[in-house]
Structure formats: C-alpha cells, structure tokens
Amino acid sequence: MSAGLRDHEADLQRALRRLERATPFAEVMAERSLGESVQSDSKSLTVHKSPRVAGAIFRAWAGNQWAEAAASGLDSASIAAAVDGLETRLASATRGSPPPGESSTTVGAVEAAPARPLRDWGTERCVEWTKEVMRWAMAVPDVRFCQSALIWSEDERHYLNTAGSNCFQRSSRAYGVVVPVAAENGKSEFNAESVGSQGGAEALNGFDESLVTRTAELARQLLRAGKPPSxxxxxxxxxxxxxxxxxxxxxxxxxxxxxxxxxxxxxxxxxxxxxxxxxxxxxxxxxxxxxxxxxxxxxxxxxxxxxxxxxxxxxxxxxxxxxxxxxxxxxxxxxxxxxxxxxxxxxxxxxxxxxxxxxxxxxxxxxxxxxxxxxxxxxxxxxxxxxxxxxxxxxxxxxxxxxxxxxxxxxxxxxxxxxxxxxxxxxxxxxxxxxxxxxxxxxxxxxxxxxxxxxxxxxxxxxx
Amino acid sequence: MTSAVNPDRLAARLGDRLRATPGPWEVYAERARRYELHFNGTSIELARGPIIVEGYGIRLFRPKGKETGVGYQASTDLTDDGVRATIGDAEEVSRVSRFPAEDPHLPDPKTPSGGPELVDRALWSEPVRSLDDFASKLFASFEGRPGVVPSFGSAKATLAEISIANSLGLDAAFAHSIVETEIGVKSFGGPEGRPPGEYWVTGTSRRLEADRLPALVDDWARYATDARAAASPPTGQVPVILPPEVSEGFIPAVLGFKLGAVAALRELAIPAGTRVGGDDLTVRDDGTLDWAVGSAPIDDEGTPRVARPVVVDGRAEAPLSDVLHARALESTSTGNAARADRFTPSPAWGRFHHAPSPRLSTAVIPPGDGGSDAELIEQVEDGIWVQQIGWAQPDVITGRFGGEIRIGYRIRHGKLAEPVRGGVVGGAVIGAEGTPSLFSGLSARGSKSRLVSGLSTPTLVVETLSVSGEASPTPTASS
Structure with a gap:
C-alpha cells in the first residue's frame, strides 16, 4: 500500500467543500484494504488475496436526518458519482435543525506497524503454517478431517469532515484457526481453536503443537461425550x-x-x-x-x-x-x-x-x-x-x-x-x-x- | 434473459481483455445500486443511496498433474492497469493453491432463454420513491394500534446486474433485485405494568411487498404483546411445531452442506442412498422458482439453474455441486455454484468478492396432508408452537441447530394456549440412518407451503427435538 490512501485527500477535501454549499456538516470515510487468506484442509489448499477494493462514503446532515452515498472507487468519477447522489438528496431536504452533537475536530495519524508483518512471510510460508497445524491435528486418532486457516489484513481508513477533523489510521490484523473434525460410525464432532489480534505473526504465538493437539483431542472426546444437563x-x-x-x-x-x-x-x-x-x-x-x-x-x-x-x-x-x-x-x-x-x-x-x-x-x-x-x-x-x-x-x-x-x-x-x-x-x-x-x-x-x-x-x- | 431490464455485460467486456490469457478462465462481474431507509420509530433517521459498486472477479485454472491450481482475484479497478494487476494476482494464487480435480469443465456458451422472475420493476425504475412509499405504508399500518409501535427498522433495496464470461465464449447476464427488511415491533403500556415486549423480524425477498404489511403487522403486534406475558417452556422431548419462518433459519444451511459436494469431497456428507426420513419425504433444490432469492437463470459460474431432488422417498440423493467439485467427484455441475461467505449465505451484493462454491438454491419441502395450521395444532394435542428462535445457529458439520425461543405458544388439548419464551430448543436437522433428527422425526406436514427466503416449506410437526425450559416437564401437568 505504498501509493497510499492519503494521496486522495485533496480530492476528498474538494468533495466536502462542494457538499458544504448544501449542508451544515459533511464527512467522508475513505478506505483501502489488502490481505490474504490461506486455507488448508485434507483435500485442498485455497489461497485468496483480499479483493482490490477501495472507496469512499460521504455522510451529510439533511435538515432532519442523515443522508449517505458511496462509491467503490477513489478516482474522480467515482467520487463525483457519490457526491452527485448525495447532493440530489440534500436538494430535496427540508431546512431543519443543525446536526446533532458536536463534530469532531481531531487531527491525527496512527500507522500501527506489526512487529513481524505477515505480508513479509509471503504466501508460501503462510501455506506451510496452515499445513503444519493441520498435520498436528490429523495426528490425533479419529480425527478424519481438519481445516486450518491463516488470514491477515492491512486496512487504511481516512476520515475527514467539514469541521476540520482529519484522522488517518493504518491497522493490521492476523488470525489463525484450526477446526479438527472427529468421526466415528457416521457421527461427526468438531472443535475449534483460534487466535487473533492486531499485529502480524506475533499474534500466532502460543498457537503450537500442544494447543492444536489438545483441541483435536477434545473433538475426539466429543464423539463419546454425554448430553449436557438441561x-x-x-x-x-x-x-x-x-x-x-x-x-x-x-x-x-x-x-x-x-x-x-x-x-x-x-x-x-x-x-x-x-x-x-x-x-x-x-x-x-x-x-x-x-x-x-x-x-x-x-x-x-x-x-x-x-x-x-x-x-x-x-x-x-x-x-x-x-x-x-x-x-x-x-x-x-x-x-x-x-x-x-x-x-x-x-x-x-x-x-x-x-x-x-x-x-x-x-x-x-x-x-x-x-x-x-x-x-x-x-x-x-x-x-x-x-x-x-x-x-x-x-x-x-x-x-x-x-x-x-x-x-x-x-x-x-x-x-x-x-x-x-x-x-x-x-x-x-x-x-x-x-x-x-x-x-x-x-x-x-x-x-x-x-x-x-x-x-x-x-x-x-x-x-x- | 429474465426481465425487461437489459443487464450490462461488463464481464464480456472484461473478457475481451483476457483473450491473450491462456484458459480456462472465467470473469464474474457485478454492477449494483443500493438504496436504504433506516427508521427510528416512525421517522427516517438515515437515507442511504445511491451506494454504487462495480466490481469483478477473475478465476484462472492451471493444471497441476491430477490437480488444478485455482487462482481467484476480485477487484473494483476497471482500468487496464487494474485488470492486468488482477490477472497477475490470480496467476500468482493459482501457482500456490491446489484442488483435487483436473481439467474442470466450464459451462459452454449455450445459455438458457427465459428464466424466473427476479426483478421488481417498480423498484428498479424508482427506488427512492418505492422505498419512501413502503415506509409510509409501514408506518400507516401501525396507526390505530394503541401500545404498539415500530421501534426501529430498515428497508434496503439492491438492484444488481450480473454478468459472466469465460474462455469458452460464455457471455451471460441477468438482472435481479433484492429487498432486505428488518423491523422491531414494540408493545408497551397497559394497566398491568408489565415490561415492554418486542417482536424483531427480518426478511429477504425480491420485491417490496407493501400491500402485505397490514396483515403482517397484525401478527407482529400480537407476538410482541404476547411476549410480555410469556412463561418459560417445559423441559423434555415434546412435539414441536415449526412454521416456515423458523425452519428457514437452519434447514437450508444444514441441508446445503450435508447434501452438498463440499462435504461429499471431504467425507463429511450424508452419502447418497442413506435413509434420512420417512418414505413419504421428498425434498428438492430448485433454482428456477419465481421471486425466490436463490433463483436465477444461471448459477454463479454460468451453468443453468434447475430443479433437482436431494431426498427421494426418504433417501439422500447425489450431492449438489459446482464445476470444480463435480469434476473431483466424477460427475457434472448441478448448477449450484454460489458466491457467498459464512456470514451472509445469500448476499444481496458484493458477490464478486467471493470465488464460487456449491450451495443450495431454494430447498423445497412439499406440502403434506396435515391440513391447516389449526389442524396441525389439533393433531399435536400437547406440545409447543415455536414462532421465533433468537438465532438457531445451524452447525453444518454435525447437522445440529439450537437457540433460545423468543416467542412461542404451549399447545394444550389441541389448542394454542399461553405464550412461552426463553429456554432452548434444538436437535439435529438431518443425520445418519437411525439417528434422531428433524427429518426422521417429522410426524406431519401442513397442506400449504410458503416461500421464506431460501426455503419453501409447509408448517412442520417434529417429534425429535429437545426443549429445555423451567416449566413442568409434562406439558399438560399444570393445565
């Protein structure tokens, strides 16, 4: 995400100034994200990169209610389409009270950098992680199927409003999960364990063989578990x-x-x-x-x-x-x-x-x-x-x-x-x-x- | 194909830019406009729209011996650079991923003519006005009802054009509309000083059906009011009656997985031929029903949607599949490829984000000879009518569901008696031979079916579900 979301700030500010003619308050949240999902199971390996999606949503006070319009693009045509749509709504709005509450004037930028970005791992290493987790689970008797996944994302959000607020944030999340399924005589039971936090590979600390084996062992034991009391x-x-x-x-x-x-x-x-x-x-x-x-x-x-x-x-x-x-x-x-x-x-x-x-x-x-x-x-x-x-x-x-x-x-x-x-x-x-x-x-x-x-x-x- | 709306063929235009890319490949494209109204009581707190999304997903299939490397990448970037980058990402993913099928057979260019009704034309041409009219009629339906108001809600309309192209020359497109509603109905006041009650109802359909609102509000108001005086249900295995609104919360999800190719490939499915219900039980999947949210002329890979049995005379049939799973299972696609995620099984929009996998279109449980709802209640004698479950949360691997009863009624001596609320109702939807389940324990089916989102079913009477509450375990003990 080197050509960053903030490169679009001038266009977004221009759009807000245009809306300001028709409303006492307007704001925009622009977003871009990327990431990857790697999912292994006993039969297949699926890799998805996050959709290449970016866009912006505008909100404005329309006299007695909020109005919003959005477009899935940050180019000038997409922004113009959203603003046109919002202006149409504002044109038919009744004059009413000012917008409720105080408008934020916060200005700030937070770019949280993961200690060990999963982006740096590359797809191959993510694949290896999911395969290893799956191997640990499948080593437990009666576990006939297992799915493991590693998902990471990096999200940029830029909030601007006509009161002067300008907040940019970049966050990263990492999530790992294992779902072992035990089966016997046509009966299936599963268990699941997951970890997830903001950050990178450090979020996966503790997701080790011992934890995965315990998770799979419980799936196996569930095959013979009693009914809960009622x-x-x-x-x-x-x-x-x-x-x-x-x-x-x-x-x-x-x-x-x-x-x-x-x-x-x-x-x-x-x-x-x-x-x-x-x-x-x-x-x-x-x-x-x-x-x-x-x-x-x-x-x-x-x-x-x-x-x-x-x-x-x-x-x-x-x-x-x-x-x-x-x-x-x-x-x-x-x-x-x-x-x-x-x-x-x-x-x-x-x-x-x-x-x-x-x-x-x-x-x-x-x-x-x-x-x-x-x-x-x-x-x-x-x-x-x-x-x-x-x-x-x-x-x-x-x-x-x-x-x-x-x-x-x-x-x-x-x-x-x-x-x-x-x-x-x-x-x-x-x-x-x-x-x-x-x-x-x-x-x-x-x-x-x-x-x-x-x-x-x-x-x-x-x-x- | 299906309506007066002439859908955009974005996928074919994008496909022109893929001609130099080795096949097999496929492009799925979506253009959607979305309009929403959000209510607070009887006032509009937020009007949204147009929310415009134009996006696509490119899928490449690369041979790897007996397997295929499948690369999927979605994007909203329609520029030449954006499409090139999307193809590059898909190629990169295809090098790593693997699926146990070789040479998948993509749908050929022959696309069906005609198809089910999918577009609410008034909504399509005037979405803002149509939603405003709907809101006015909704609010008017509450007039003259002291102590009953809408507490909150929303009506969301998505107007989408779907197109699919592939390396074999497929160029298909259709338009569809989806309406999602959510309404909280509150009952309050009165001399008895009881806390307020709520009936919180959601719905997904293809049309804005404002004319039905007065009758629906009658029912919703009654449930909200009855919730205020409801007692805990009993504990035990008692006959349970499930109207279509409740069954829709778990039957399609469990059936779709347990009788689908994802589970079959991973040996988690109920094998074809297994007895899952009585001889009189036949269930089909139908992607051709007018106005059903699961219907379309083609599935999300371009294969024509059809009607196909999934249970015949009580026995499971061959699994529902998409192109890849069909190849892995040495069969052919059943036209059940769908693009969705686990949170939204039938998303109104943003489908291009997802690679396809097999799902039910609409599960159809035909009517039986149980008669009207009143006659079914009379036959049960003693049991529970469940009107709403908090969240049935179907568990597709085990085939079970369970959740809190938000509103229901005790059945005593063949008549609806006092309202019940709280406690847990649950059990298996479908299971291996000899396992107690909803299907094996169906004792009666009503004589009329209703289509509710992804399920068309009559009211069902089930003998094999467990109920956990606080009242006497014998339903008639306190009568």
Whole structure:
C-alpha cells in the first residue's frame, strides 16, 4: 500500500467543500484494504488475496436526518458519482435543525506497524503454517478431517469532515484457526481453536503443537461425550464465554442508539446497582493490539475505554455524536462502519469482564452442582427483552463441587438482570481477548474482541 | 434473459481483455445500486443511496498433474492497469493453491432463454420513491394500534446486474433485485405494568411487498404483546411445531452442506442412498422458482439453474455441486455454484468478492396432508408452537441447530394456549440412518407451503427435538 490512501485527500477535501454549499456538516470515510487468506484442509489448499477494493462514503446532515452515498472507487468519477447522489438528496431536504452533537475536530495519524508483518512471510510460508497445524491435528486418532486457516489484513481508513477533523489510521490484523473434525460410525464432532489480534505473526504465538493437539483431542472426546444437563442450574462461564456474555448483555444493551429508540431494558437501570461488587464490565477500544481496537472511530474520535458496570453499578453507555448530545455526554469513540459501503452505528470494540478474586477451584466448590460452559461459539442479544443466548462447543458437569464429565454443545438462555443478580463469583484470570465478528441486528459484521474471567451464576441450559 | 431490464455485460467486456490469457478462465462481474431507509420509530433517521459498486472477479485454472491450481482475484479497478494487476494476482494464487480435480469443465456458451422472475420493476425504475412509499405504508399500518409501535427498522433495496464470461465464449447476464427488511415491533403500556415486549423480524425477498404489511403487522403486534406475558417452556422431548419462518433459519444451511459436494469431497456428507426420513419425504433444490432469492437463470459460474431432488422417498440423493467439485467427484455441475461467505449465505451484493462454491438454491419441502395450521395444532394435542428462535445457529458439520425461543405458544388439548419464551430448543436437522433428527422425526406436514427466503416449506410437526425450559416437564401437568 505504498501509493497510499492519503494521496486522495485533496480530492476528498474538494468533495466536502462542494457538499458544504448544501449542508451544515459533511464527512467522508475513505478506505483501502489488502490481505490474504490461506486455507488448508485434507483435500485442498485455497489461497485468496483480499479483493482490490477501495472507496469512499460521504455522510451529510439533511435538515432532519442523515443522508449517505458511496462509491467503490477513489478516482474522480467515482467520487463525483457519490457526491452527485448525495447532493440530489440534500436538494430535496427540508431546512431543519443543525446536526446533532458536536463534530469532531481531531487531527491525527496512527500507522500501527506489526512487529513481524505477515505480508513479509509471503504466501508460501503462510501455506506451510496452515499445513503444519493441520498435520498436528490429523495426528490425533479419529480425527478424519481438519481445516486450518491463516488470514491477515492491512486496512487504511481516512476520515475527514467539514469541521476540520482529519484522522488517518493504518491497522493490521492476523488470525489463525484450526477446526479438527472427529468421526466415528457416521457421527461427526468438531472443535475449534483460534487466535487473533492486531499485529502480524506475533499474534500466532502460543498457537503450537500442544494447543492444536489438545483441541483435536477434545473433538475426539466429543464423539463419546454425554448430553449436557438441561433446565435451570448453576453455570460457570469460561473466560471466553464470559466475554461473550458481556458483549451480548451489556454491550448491545448499552449501545445508546437503542436508548434513543427506547429499545433497551437497561435505560431505566442506569445508575443502579445491577450486579455484585466483584463485577466490572468495560468496552475498551484502546487495548494495545486488541482485535477490536481502533485508533479512531468513524466519527473521528480516538479509541477509548468506557466503563459500563463499575463494581456492580451500571454507570455508562456507548455513544455516537447524536446519542451523546441527547443524553448530555460525550461521544465514546464507538461509531464504526463495517467498511466504506456500510452505515455508521454505535458499536462495541473490545468488551471485557474485568478480573476479580476467585480462582476456578473456588468457583466450582461454590457451585456444588451445575455445568461449565466452555469454548464459546456465538451469542445473540435481545436489547428490549433483556434476554441473551450463548452457545458453546462443549462443557463439563460439576458434581459435588468437582469438575466431572465432558458434555456436548449447549445453549444458555436467560434474563440478563436475573443472571447478573445471581452472580456469585468472578475469577482472577489474566485477560486474554478472543477475536470475534459482531453484527448489529442481522448484518454489518465487524471485528470485536471479548474476554474476561470465569464467572459463576445461574441460567437455563439445554443441548443444541 | 429474465426481465425487461437489459443487464450490462461488463464481464464480456472484461473478457475481451483476457483473450491473450491462456484458459480456462472465467470473469464474474457485478454492477449494483443500493438504496436504504433506516427508521427510528416512525421517522427516517438515515437515507442511504445511491451506494454504487462495480466490481469483478477473475478465476484462472492451471493444471497441476491430477490437480488444478485455482487462482481467484476480485477487484473494483476497471482500468487496464487494474485488470492486468488482477490477472497477475490470480496467476500468482493459482501457482500456490491446489484442488483435487483436473481439467474442470466450464459451462459452454449455450445459455438458457427465459428464466424466473427476479426483478421488481417498480423498484428498479424508482427506488427512492418505492422505498419512501413502503415506509409510509409501514408506518400507516401501525396507526390505530394503541401500545404498539415500530421501534426501529430498515428497508434496503439492491438492484444488481450480473454478468459472466469465460474462455469458452460464455457471455451471460441477468438482472435481479433484492429487498432486505428488518423491523422491531414494540408493545408497551397497559394497566398491568408489565415490561415492554418486542417482536424483531427480518426478511429477504425480491420485491417490496407493501400491500402485505397490514396483515403482517397484525401478527407482529400480537407476538410482541404476547411476549410480555410469556412463561418459560417445559423441559423434555415434546412435539414441536415449526412454521416456515423458523425452519428457514437452519434447514437450508444444514441441508446445503450435508447434501452438498463440499462435504461429499471431504467425507463429511450424508452419502447418497442413506435413509434420512420417512418414505413419504421428498425434498428438492430448485433454482428456477419465481421471486425466490436463490433463483436465477444461471448459477454463479454460468451453468443453468434447475430443479433437482436431494431426498427421494426418504433417501439422500447425489450431492449438489459446482464445476470444480463435480469434476473431483466424477460427475457434472448441478448448477449450484454460489458466491457467498459464512456470514451472509445469500448476499444481496458484493458477490464478486467471493470465488464460487456449491450451495443450495431454494430447498423445497412439499406440502403434506396435515391440513391447516389449526389442524396441525389439533393433531399435536400437547406440545409447543415455536414462532421465533433468537438465532438457531445451524452447525453444518454435525447437522445440529439450537437457540433460545423468543416467542412461542404451549399447545394444550389441541389448542394454542399461553405464550412461552426463553429456554432452548434444538436437535439435529438431518443425520445418519437411525439417528434422531428433524427429518426422521417429522410426524406431519401442513397442506400449504410458503416461500421464506431460501426455503419453501409447509408448517412442520417434529417429534425429535429437545426443549429445555423451567416449566413442568409434562406439558399438560399444570393445565
């Protein structure tokens, strides 16, 4: 990316000046990305270079609503097409109020350089990495199929607005994953392990033979694992699942655009104690190297740590300029677009349950009976209803204060408020952010991190 | 091919620039305009469009003994330099990658005439006005309903022209429209002081169907209101009734993989001939249905889409494939090549980003003799009607699905009773012979089918799913 995105700044500034004649505020986010995906499985080797795609999206205030237009090109014709489209909309707009909230005037440039760029590895070395990972997994008996992948990307974003903000960021991400599938008598089970963070090959540290073998061994054991228990019971979430809980419950619920729509069960609880003293949840886009970290959000605000629950008290929400203005606070640098074709929303970055003082043995003893949910797979929010769904690949029963049998995939369902109320302990585990992709509603996926500590509460669990 | 819209043939123009490139090669091109309205309550918070995307993907096939090096590269750069660079990247990738098939047979230039209806012509010619009208009708459908409002939502229209060219001289093109809607319906207030309830519904179709809104809003308002008074479901294996909206969340994904060539090549599929359901169960894949989002005159490699059985008399048929997988499995393409990723199985646009792989077009489960929904409920006697699952998250490798019940109803004495919410419903969709699954446990199918996104199915009654809740394990115990 040597002929950089910033080479287009003059054209973009000209476009903003043109729009300024028809609107009190306009902004543009231009983007270029490159990367590579190498995927090996037992039958094929697939290599994809990221699409050669670049473009820009313009947003302008149209009197009483926002209007956007975009084009998949940074040449003058593409930019002109987007601006023409936006001008047409602005021409028919009613004169109304000024744009909501304060416009960012931040100026800055952050070019995070990976310690060991995967671009320098070259495709061959990436291929070798995936093949080696696959060999480790396939060496485990009953593992009949395996897929491993290594994906890296470099993304440039340039944000400019008519208030003078000018924020450029270049970020790199690396992601490795292995999915061993064990099979026996027509039954298949799989397990998955992944690592991912901003940076380069250093993100893959720890993804070694021992980890891959353990992952594959668990896939094999799942063939003979029992059914999970079913009904309401004590549950311990492992640190990854705990991060997903934070994301689905307090992450989506505190995206303040939902507050504006009166579409969150959390709005009336702001300022109240909702969980135990040991519970603190944050969204932190400034975690160095975090998968979901950002240098600037897509309204031009520097990445930021926001307290959501502080020692049990619900204290904060995630804001863009509009919601911040409505609630008399400041934007929290959580306005994000999936890419230059997608709309800007209030979104999470890295959502974290902070460590407390219990170790796992103490939590298991405290639980007595129940189940541990391990290896999170997915989650689903219910912002208005105040419920959540978490799915995991596997778990272990807890019987008489001991961890016992391995059990298969499970889903947890429950009321967030009741789940928080029933938290009896939060672990003292060191934070490890796991990489994920988050949609808002049913689309607009972007990278988010999650993590936390073991956490003991109660919920309904069932096989899935 | 399919409509009054005369689609652009960008792929053929790009193909002219590949004539000096050794074959086999293929170019897939897409020109799309996108328009969106985003609602906050009954006001528009954001109007988007035009969002213009013009891009293409070039795929090269290079022989490597009994294998093929496949190089795919996508780009939006239409300049000569950009196309050259894209070809160069594809060549580079083809040197490294390998697929276990030699000499793939690309579709020949004979393209079908006619084809399914894919374009909402009013939307195509006046997208901004059509979306504005849709929003007005949506908001009007909520008038006169105290305590029920739309909390948020969006309507997104994509108008796309697809073209495909290849080294054999294929030059095919078609136009299509896709409409994606998302609406949150909130029920609130009332004297009982209950917390508000929501029914959050999404849909993908090819037309803006504003005339159906009043009836749909009737149903959505009822579900949102009932969610406020819902109790936990029981625990156990009880008969579950699944309307098409719910089944669509997991049946096409699992069926597409377990009966597809990706899984067959990797020995993860259900082998042809395996019994997966009763003798009366026949399921087909159909890429020719009018207005189905999975339909088109050709697949994403240019092979004509067709209707083909995937389960006949309860037994699995040969897998659905694209050109490469067909060659590896010593068969021919079934016209099921699709360009998608794991997050969006049927993306409205941006398909050129992806190399093709086999996927279902539209899964069609034919109607049975179970009668109307009311008659199915009467036959069940005691069980659960599941109206919505949070996210069924189909797991294609194991064939299972499972998720939280967002809204459903207990069935007591053959009638819908109190609403239920929470708990988990799940099980296998399809499995090896003798494995309990949705297909093996189908006890009745309704007499009318409905097309919902990638599935056409009647309401299904299933005996083999497990439900985990907090209520009595015996559904009738408290009645």
């Amino acid at each position: 009904g309401r019971m004590n549950v311990i979430l492992d640190p990854g699942t705990s991060g997903t809980f934070a994301h689905e419950s307090f992450g989506h619920g505190t995206e303040a655009d939902q507050f504006l729509r009166d579409r969150t069960y959390l709005k009336p609880l702001l300022g109240q104690v909702v969980g135990p003293e040991s519970l603190t949840i944050v969204d932190d886009g400034s975690v160095p190297g975090g998968w979901g970290s950002i240098a600037f959000d897509d309204e031009g605000h520097p990445g930021h740590r926001t307290l959501l629950i502080d020692h049990g008290r619900f204290v904060g929400a995630l804001h863009d300029r509009e919601t911040a203005a409505a609630f008399g606070t400041k934007p929290t640098a959580n306005t994000r677009r999936s890419d230059f074709l997608s709309r800007a929303f209030v979104r999470m970055t890295n959502t974290i349950v902070e460590a407390s003082d219990w170790n796992l043995d103490e939590l298991v003893t405290e639980a007595g009976d129940g189940v541990i949910l391990e290896r999170w797979q997915s989650g689903m929010e219910d912002p208005l209803g105040g419920r959540m769904q978490l799915k995991v690949r596997l778990g272990h029963r807890i019987e008489h204060g001991k961890i016992t049998d391995l059990v298969g995939p499970m889903a947890l369902s429950g009321s967030v408020v009741e789940f928080l109320r029933d938290i009896r302990g939060v672990g003292n585990d060191r934070l490890e952010l796991s990489p994920g992709m988050c949609g808002k509603g049913h689309g607009d996926y972007l990278p988010v991190g999650g993590g936390g500590a073991y956490l003991l509460s109660r919920a309904v669990v069932g096989a899935s």
